[in-house]
Amino acid sequence: MKKMTLFSGKTLAATLSITLLSILSINAVTTGEQSPKPIPDDVLKIVNNSCGKCHNQGGSGAALANLNLTKWDNYNAVKQAKKAEAICRVITTEKMPPKSFIKKNPQAVISVEDRATICAWSKQ
Ligand code: HEC
Known part of the structure; x- marks a missing residue:
């Protein structure tokens, strides 16, 4: 039972950080500041x-x-x-x-x- 709780804690942390990462990368894409440009x-x-x-x-x-x-x-x-x-x-x-x-x-x-x-x- 104790092992089970530990495991779900880790899983929760992993899920949270993956969610956070996806939000951050979606944000970078949608802000549109990142498009390739030729050298002036x-x-x-x-x-x-x-x-x-x-x-x-x-x-x-x-x-x-x-x-x-x-x-x-x-x-x-x-x-x-x-x-x-x-x-x-x-x-x-x-x-x-x-x-x-x-x-x-x-x-x-x-x-x-x-x-x-x-x-x-x-x-x-
Ligand atoms: C005579 C040839 C030559 C010229 C001219 C030259 N480079 Fe390089 N450059 C190299 C070689 C060979 C490497 C790879 C080996 C190294 O890093 O020293 C390199 C590597 C680089 C790197 C990656 C290395 C690093 O420290 O990040 C950059 C950035 C770079 N050059 C930019 C420039 C720029 C900007 C100029 C002009 C102002 C320039 N080079 C002129 C030969 C040259």
Whole structure:
């Protein structure tokens, strides 16, 4: 009898959390704030210039596995948001474009203004 009570307590908790999770996800869908969007022209111009050589179709395999700008429009909204955040992060920490690449392609350096443009977009 005691075992039985314990079990139903756990079941109740599980049911409640599943219900809560479904309500939360339905809410995220119905609020409509999550629909995939193309990269705006001002941002696209910067990333094509500084990142496109590796992160556009035909670029390096390792780079494309992390970020494929050509396939951006096929990413769902959640993935786009995560990738946009990652783009802002890697340029802010100067991980990207790679230093070795900048040495040979100085025009790929991202200016402070361009970084601000990208990071403002990434937070939308
Ligand atoms: C010379 C080629 C090259 C260029 C140019 C380049 N990347 Fe990358 N990128 C890579 C490679 C290779 C990887 C995967 C290995 C790694 O993480 O270092 C990568 C990984 C990444 C990742 C995932 C890694 C992480 O820490 O989240 C992001 C995001 C990224 N790049 C964004 C950019 C952006 C934005 C630019 C332009 C400002 C850029 N990259 C320019 C080659 C490049």
